[in-house]
Amino acid sequence: MTDHTQHSDGGDQVSADLHGLSGAYAVDALDEVERARFERHLADCAECRAEVAELQETAALLATDEVAPPPALRDAVLAGIETVRPLPPATGGDAPTDHRRARRRWRSGRTLLVAAAVVLIALAVGTAWLRPWAEDGGDTIATPSTTERVLEADDATRVRQDFPDGSSATVVLSRNEGHAVIVTEDMANAPAGRVYQLWLETPEGSMLSAGLMPDDPDTTLLLEGDAAEATAVGITVEPDGGSKEPTTDPIALFPLEA
Amino acid sequence: MDPARPGLDGVPDPGAPSGADLAALLNRSARGDRDAFARLYDATAARVHGLVLRVVRDPAQAEEVTQETYLEVWRTASRYDADRGSALSWLLTIGHRKAVDRVRSAEAASRRETTYHQRNQAVEHDVTADAAHASLEAKRVRTALADLTEIQREAVELAYLGGYTHTEVAALLDLPVGTAKTRIRDGLIRLRDAIGVGR
Ligand SMILES: [Zn+2]
Numbered sequence: 001m002t003d004h005t006q007h008s009d010g011g012d013q014v015s016a017d018l019h020g021l022s023g024a025y026a027v028d029a030l031d032e033v034e035r036a037r038f039e040r041h042l043a044d045c046a047e048c049r050a051e052v053a054e055l056q057e058t059a060a061l062l063a064t065d066e067v068a069p070p071p072a073l074r075d076a077v078l079a080g081i082e083t084v085r086p087l088p089p090a091t092g093g094d095a096p097t098d099h100r101r102a103r104r105r106w107r108s109g110r111t112l113l114v115a116a117a118v119v120l121i122a123l124a125v126g127t128a129w130l131r132p133w134a135e136d137g138g139d140t141i142a143t144p145s146t147t148e149r150v151l152e153a154d155d156a157t158r159v160r161q162d163f164p165d166g167s168s169a170t171v172v173l174s175r176n177e178g179h180a181v182i183v184t185e186d187m188a189n190a191p192a193g194r195v196y197q198l199w200l201e202t203p204e205g206s207m208l209s210a211g212l213m214p215d216d217p218d219t220t221l222l223l224e225g226d227a228a229e230a231t232a233v234g235i236t237v238e239p240d241g242g243s244k245e246p247t248t249d250p251i252a253l254f255p256l257e258a
Numbered sequence: 259m260d261p262a263r264p265g266l267d268g269v270p271d272p273g274a275p276s277g278a279d280l281a282a283l284l285n286r287s288a289r290g291d292r293d294a295f296a297r298l299y300d301a302t303a304a305r306v307h308g309l310v311l312r313v314v315r316d317p318a319q320a321e322e323v324t325q326e327t328y329l330e331v332w333r334t335a336s337r338y339d340a341d342r343g344s345a346l347s348w349l350l351t352i353g354h355r356k357a358v359d360r361v362r363s364a365e366a367a368s369r370r371e372t373t374y375h376q377r378n379q380a381v382e383h384d385v386t387a388d389a390a391h392a393s394l395e396a397k398r399v400r401t402a403l404a405d406l407t408e409i410q411r412e413a414v415e416l417a418y419l420g421g422y423t424h425t426e427v428a429a430l431l432d433l434p435v436g437t438a439k440t441r442i443r444d445g446l447i448r449l450r451d452a453i454g455v456g457r
Contacts, residue, residue: 023443028358029417029424030439053342055443058450059418060347061399063354065308069324074303077325078296081332086288089336192329215333 022048026055080192085215087189147222150174150181159233159254167217171233171254178228180256182213182221189215190237197242199250200225201232212242232256275301280345281338288335295332302346303328306353313357313421323360327353358421402452409433410445417442 018041024030025038042048150156153174160170167186174180182198190196190213198210200223210223210233223233234250236243275283280301286294306327311320330352338348403411409431416427417438428438 020443021439023446024417024424024439026446027414027418027442028355029422029427029442031423031425049342054450054455055446056351057343057347057455058446058453059354059414060344060350061395061449061453061455062415062418063305063309063312063350064396064399065312066304067308067311068304069307069321073307073321073325074296074299077299077328078292080325080329081292081295084329084333086290086332087334087336089288189333192326 019045019048022051023055026052027059084192087217146177146179147181147220150177150179150222151220153177157257159256161252161254169235169252169254171256173227173230173233173256175228178226180210180223180227180230180233182219182223182233184213184217184219187213187217187219189217193240194237195240195242196235196251197238197246198223199234199236199246200227200230201234203229203231205231207234207246209242209244212238227256230256231258277344277346281340284331284335284338284345284348287332288338295335298331298345299328302349305346306349309350309419310353310357312419313354314360319360320357323356324353327356330356354418361421362423398453399449402449405452406445406448410441410448413438413441414445414449 018038021030021034021038021041025035025042028035030038038048042052151172153176155176156172156174158170158172160168162168167184167188169182169184169187172181172183180200187196196213198213198221199207200210201207208225210225210227211221213219213221213235227233233254233256234246235252236246236248236250238247275297280298283294283298283301287298303324307320307324310323310327311317314320314323327349331349334352338345342348343351406414412431413424413427413433416422416430417424420427422430424439424442425435427433427442428435431438431441433441
């Protein structure tokens with residue numbers, strides 16, 4: 001066994017325990033909590049990253065079964081990618097001493113916002129045969145002028161949410177303009193077959209759809225609808241194409257001052 | 259190792275892509291090349307789906323998981339790092355994670371209870387079935403597996419092919435809680451060293 005003592009996160013005993021999870025992690029045998037904990041460790045432990053990569057490579061050798069999926073699956077996949085934008089490369093280079101960046105880099109391939117992981121995993125399950133990728137998502141057209149007016153309004157207020165995976169979202173509201181804009185940074189895409197949907201909460205407490213978010217980690221989007229009296233902005237995960245009303249608890253809620 | 263494997267039923271396969279070819283196809287997919295992605299799919303789908311089906315068992319659910327896997331591969335292709343492993347292993351890792359997340363969902367939980375025993379037995383049969391696998395690589399793996407202790411081999415197979423957590427593996431093998439993760443790691447390391455992965 002290798003001995004890595006350069007760890008600062010939590011003492012040698014804790015680190016030693018964490019190193020020992022590399023094998024179970026490589027074959028996805030950790031439960032949710034352990035997995036999240038180990039991934040935090042991975043971000044800072046180059047030796048475990050290397051070991052995990054090797055053990056994943058090793059485990060893959062056990063996947064000797066070959067079963068050709070039905071041709072319809074190929075068609076569905078190739079149709080599906082038409083509406084999915086490939087992520088840009090993770091930039092920022094190798095800076096192993098920069099923990100923040102290392103962590104972000106490591107996690108950048110993950111689909112799920114950590115904050116929402118439990119919710120999203122529950123949702124990603126039981127998706128019916130993924131629908132043929134309805135051509136929604138184009139209906140949240142931000143007219144630059146309105147967006148700019150909101151962002152630069154004298155009465156603009158900002159509510160920011162930071163997520164544990166390093167991503168963030170900020171809602172900018174201008175009561176005078178009657179609109180709100182959301183600005184995301186490093187936001188993970190919604191799971192396949194799902195979409196992030198925006199909502200405006202009315203003073204009466206009902207949620208009105210404010211449009212769908214594109215799968216784009218860094219986006220600036222004008223919310224649809226009248227935000228002059230909205231009391232909150234919410235984001236939920238909905239089936240592709242969105243829902244008439246929220247079908248899940250919000251993964252993020254931005255309370256707006258009156 | 260050479261992760262490329264030929265043999266896609268019904269798909270003409272003029273010269274199966276090598277590992278380097280797969281990595282190149284993945285890189286081109288990252289740039290939005292759909293043809294490259296289609297070739298990548300053709301070259302790997304049987305292997306990925308075979309693993310997903312092995313873990314998930316239910317064919318309809320396995321097809322969903324395989325579909326989700328390839329959409330994820332397309333979306334995150336730019337994040338593949340050839341220094342960290344082969345393209346095929348990267349695909350299988352994504353597929354395995356999704357398969358495991360699927361079987362562990364609350365929805366599947368109740369169904370699994372009833373098949374716990376059946377699955378445990380199935381592990382024994384599969385060894386025989388796999389022995390029939392003709393490929394050289396599979397033979398090497400089989401030989402290397404023989405180097406593992408019985409407990410190590412079972413722990414690795416239950417975790418990877420069965421999709422069980424290390425806690426479940428401990429229960430299945432009557433091991434003290436907390437020791438299965440060590441057996442899994444020791445087994446994988448021994449397997450790695452016997453086969454020479456990453457050396
Ligand atoms: Zn470590």
